[in-house]
Amino acid sequence: xxxxxxxxxxxxxxxxxxxxxxxxxxxxxxxxxxxxxxxxxxxxxxxxxxxxxxxxxxxxxxxxxxxxxxxxxxxxxxxxxxxxxxxxxxxxxxxxxxxxxxxxxxxxxxxxxxxxxxxxxxxxxxxxxxxxxxxxxxxxxxxxxxxxxxxxxxxxxxxxxxxxxxxxxxxxxxxxxxxxxxxxxxxxxxxxxxxxxxxxxxxxxxxxxxxxxxxxxxxxxxxxxxxxxxxxxxxxxxxxxxxxxxxxxxxxxxxxxxxxxxxxxxxxxxxxxxxxxxxxxxxxxxxxxxxxxxxxxxxxx
Numbered sequence: 085x086x087x088x089x090x091x092x093x094x095x096x097x098x099x100x101x102x103x104x105x106x107x108x109x110x111x112x113x114x115x116x117x118x119x120x121x122x123x124x125x126x127x128x129x130x131x132x133x134x135x136x137x138x139x140x141x142x143x144x145x146x147x148x149x150x151x152x153x154x155x156x157x158x159x160x161x162x163x164x165x166x167x168x169x170x171x172x173x174x175x176x177x178x179x180x181x182x183x184x185x186x187x188x189x190x191x192x193x194x195x196x197x198x199x200x201x202x203x204x205x206x207x208x209x210x211x212x213x214x215x216x217x218x219x220x221x222x223x224x225x226x227x228x229x230x231x232x233x234x235x236x237x238x239x240x241x242x243x244x245x246x247x248x249x250x251x252x253x254x255x256x257x258x259x260x261x262x263x264x265x266x267x268x269x270x271x272x273x274x275x276x277x278x279x280x281x282x283x284x285x286x287x288x289x290x291x292x293x294x295x296x297x298x299x300x301x302x303x304x305x306x307x308x309x310x311x312x313x314x315x316x317x318x319x320x321x322x323x324x325x326x327x328x329x330x331x332x333x334x335x336x337x338x339x340x341x342x343x344x345x346x347x348x349x350x351x352x353x354x355x356x357x358x359x360x361x362x363x364x365x366x367x368x369x370x371x372x373x374x375x376x377x378x379x380x381x382x383x384x385x
Contacts, residue, residue, distance in 0.1 A: 089251070089274060089292065090125065090161065090185055090186060090222075090252070090274060090292065090293075091292045091293050091310070092123075092124065092125060092292075092293040092307060092310045092311065093123075093124040093125065093280070093293050093294055093295075093296065093299050093303065093306045093307045093309075093310045094124060094125040094126065094127040094161055094276070094293065094294070094295040094296075094299065095119050095124055095125070095126060095127060095295075095296070095297075095299035095300045095303065096127045096128070096129075096130025096131060096132040096133050096163075096295060096296075096297055096299075096300075097112070097115065097116055097119065097126055097127065097128040097129075097130070097132075097133055097300065098115070098132055098133060098134075098300050098338065098341050098342060098345070099112060099128075099129075099133045099134050099135075099138065099146070099358075100112055100115070100342075100353065100354055100356065101356040101357070101358055102353075102356070103353075103356065105356070105358050105359075107138070107142055107145075107146055108353065108356075109145070109146060109149045111351075111353065111354070112146055112149070112150070113149055113150060113153050113155070115300075115345075116128070116150055116155055117153075117155060118303075118385065119299070119300070119303050120155060120156070120159060121385075122303035122304045122307060122384055122385075123303070123304070123307040123308075123311075124299050124303040124306065124307045125159040125160065125161065125185075126150075126155075126159060126160045126161065126162075127160075127161045127162070127163065127188055127254075127295050128143075128146065128147065128150070128160065128162050128163070129143050129146075129147075129162050129163035129164070130163045130188060130224075130295070131226065131229065131256070131297075132297040132300070132337060132338050132341060133163065134338060134357070134358055134361065135163050137358045137359075137360075137361075138358075140166070140171050140174060140175060143162070143175060144174075144175065144178050147160075147162055147178065147179065147182060147184075148182070151182050151183070157182055157183040157184045157185065158183070158184075158185050159185060160179075160184045160185060161184065161185060161186050161187065161188050161222060161295070162175070162179050162184055162187055162188065163187070163188045163189070163190065163224070164176040164179055164187040164188070164189055165188070165189035165190025165191065165192075165193075165224060166190070166192070167192045167193060167194045168192075169192070169206065169209060169210065169213075172189065172192075172210050173210055173213045173214060175187075176189070176210060176214050176219065176221075177214050177216070180214060180216045180218050180219050185220065186220035186221065186222050186251065186252070187219070187220070187221055187222065188222045188224050188254060188295070189207070189210070189221055189222065189223060189224055190224045190226070190230055191203055191206065191207075191223075191224070191230055191232040191234060192206055192232065193229070193230035193231060193232050195232075196231045196232065198232060200235055200237055200238050200241075203232065203234065203235075203238050204238050204241050204242065207221070207223075207238075207242055207250070208242075208245065208246070211246055211249055211250075217248070219249050220249065220251050220252075221246075221249050221250050221251065222251065222252040222253060222254060222274060222276075223239065223242070223250065223252070223253040223254070224253070224254050224256070225253055225254065225255050225256060225257055225262075226254075226256035226257070226278075227257060228256075228257070228258070229256075233257075234253070236265060236266065236269055239253065239266070239269075239270065239273075240269070240270075243270065243273065251273070251274050252273055252274025252275060252276065252292070253266065253273065253274070253275055253276070254276045254277075254278055254295045255275065255276070255277055255278060256278035258278070258279070260282070260285070263275070263277055263282065263286060263291075264286075264289065267286065267289040267290050267291060268289070271290055272290070274292050275290070275291050275292060276291065276292055276293055276294055276295045277291055277294050277295075277296075278294065278295060278296060278297075279294065279296055279329060279333075280294050280296045280298065280299070280302075280306045280309060280310075280325045280326075280329055281322075281325065281326050281329050281330075282294070283306075283309050283310055283313055283322065283325070284309075284313045284314075284318060284319075284322045287310070287313050287314070288313075288314070293310040294306065294310060296329075297332075297337050297338075297341060298325075298328060298329050298332050298333075298341070300341050300345070301328070301332070301341060301344045301345065301348075301383060302325065302328050302329075302381070302384075303384060304384045305321060305324050305325050305328075306325050308321055309321040309322060309324075309325050327379040327381075328376065328379060328381050331372070331375045331376055331379060331381075332344070332372070332376075334375075335364060335368055335371075335372050336361075336364065336368075338357065338361055339355075339357060339361060339362065339363050339364045340364060340368075340372055342354050342355050342356070342357065342363075343355060343363070343364050343369055343372060343373075344372070344373075344376070344383070345383070347373060348382065348383035349383065
């Protein structure tokens, strides 16, 4: 892995599937290449990638497909966190070996009410088992879905004990007070909010960009916002990004993202979801596209 701080917008890349529900590697590659062409990075196997519906070997094969095709792993931050420690270790070792810039690691999310000591021990054991100085680990705080908050004391201990390895966090709490507290407590840490709607506010306090679902469909504007939030055009960029975000997040996020890609690329295959997820209803589908049209949205390129 390269030893550089990641900045900017990253897409938790949506995963296309064939009709038989196997991952569609060619469409995945094309979408990732398109995202990179618009100046954003890749966070494959995140929440909006349906990562927890993908097997370990499926994730590895898709990552290999991207890198073997020539996409730059230095702009990749794959999700590697699983409930089972051996699976997390295997995925993390694989990402390190392929030269990815870092990994985004969920806490083990089945058991609830775990202690800070237990959570710290999980991350520490993963780091020790991977045993590679190239590892750059970004924590993934998403308590509404994981049920396992990554507290400030846990972050502090991990930074203290693994200062060159634990280098950042994605905060998907949706709680400005929590995000603000992280930014105050850990200056210089690679902190990424999960919504572009927080970019200007968080970047002013030291955030590094965002890792946001809607980067999948609005990469150019969100990428530019992350680069130019403090410039003269910053407020206009923030408003443009907010308009699209507010529409999409009012629907079930993953089906909505795939519906946009399917419709605007005239490619129905993009609408395929892996159960237990379900597509939008006809009414939702119509409302989504009407609201996006009303705010002037079109898929870049």
